[in-house]
Amino acid sequence: MDGRGYAQQAPAFILLGPPGAGKGTQARKLQESFGLVQLSTGDLLRAAVAEGTKAGRTAKAVMEAGELVSDEIVIAILDDRLDKPDVAAGVILDGFPRTTAQAAALDELLARRGQSVSAVVSLEVDDAAMVERISGRYTCVSCGEGWHDIFKRPAVDGTCDACGGTEFRRRADDRAETVASRLAAYHAETAPLIEYYRARGTLMSVPAMGAIKDIAQALSDIVRQHEKA
Numbered sequence: 001m002d003g004r005g006y007a008q009q010a011p012a013f014i015l016l017g018p019p020g021a022g023k024g025t026q027a028r029k030l031q032e033s034f035g036l037v038q039l040s041t042g043d044l045l046r047a048a049v050a051e052g053t054k055a056g057r058t059a060k061a062v063m064e065a066g067e068l069v070s071d072e073i074v075i076a077i078l079d080d081r082l083d084k085p086d087v088a089a090g091v092i093l094d095g096f097p098r099t100t101a102q103a104a105a106l107d108e109l110l111a112r113r114g115q116s117v118s119a120v121v122s123l124e125v126d127d128a129a130m131v132e133r134i135s136g137r138y139t140c141v142s143c144g145e146g147w148h149d150i151f152k153r154p155a156v157d158g159t160c161d162a163c164g165g166t167e168f169r170r171r172a173d174d175r176a177e178t179v180a181s182r183l184a185a186y187h188a189e190t191a192p193l194i195e196y197y198r199a200r201g202t203l204m205s206v207p208a209m210g211a212i213k214d215i216a217q218a219l220s221d222i223v224r225q226h227e228k229a
Contacts (some may be wrong), residue, residue: 011036011090011226012115014097016184016194017123020134020179022215026123026180027092027217034087034223039081041074041096048077055080075105082113092140098189100196118226120197121219122190123208127183130209135176141167208228 013036017023029146048056049063054078059069074096081087097103110116136149142165147154154161160168172178180199197203 008090010115011223012110013118013180013223013226014093014120014197015123016190017208018122018125018130018183020130021123021125022212023094023123025212026219027094027218030092030219030223031222034227036092036223037087037089038092038094039078039087040094044074044077044081045069048080053077053080066091066214071102071105074102075109078106079109079113090226097193103193103196116169117197117200117202119222120194120203121222122194122205123215124204124205125181125183125208129180130183131176134174134179136176138168138170140165141169148188 013030015023015027027036030036031038037202043062045056045059047151049060050056055073061075062069062073078096082091093106097106107117108193109202132150133148136151138148139146139147140160140163143163145162146152147160147168161164173182194203204222206215208215
């Protein structure tokens, strides 16, 4: 077996979804259930720089110059990462690709390795409900317990059930206007990518507004369809 033998034929899944859709939660569940490895662009870059690989050194120089890391560098770093034995069961790509150009480059990379994208799963949300879900969140300053204006209110308004604290904080990013803007940006950015994969027959949609366990079951069913023989 050569250095690339580990990952050949291993499934590669892409998880798409707007902020708050639960990508991180669901990716962790898939890792636990199937041994898949979640690969995010940020983590890949940091690891490559820390390891001092050829692509990592190139990325470090670019970032230190205040420039954006090119698609070519990201692909090279991903190529190196797919050589490692821990990805033998398959990977979940998070945050890459973001454009159709990146998707095409990913297809070329996987083809060289005797692989292909197994499935692209789009977590579908209702934008209005997402704004309500995210903008209603707040936390207790004293203990960090999370609360919600509608779905999880303290027994006594203004007093944390967990610790009795009376000071609460909302994240600036959770304001309704900010959430709506982020959702609109996500849809605009992702629309071409969704069409790219729909045309290739690899796009699958999973409703993501229900119970976490139901979403996890739907994703698990998709992964099982593509498990190695």
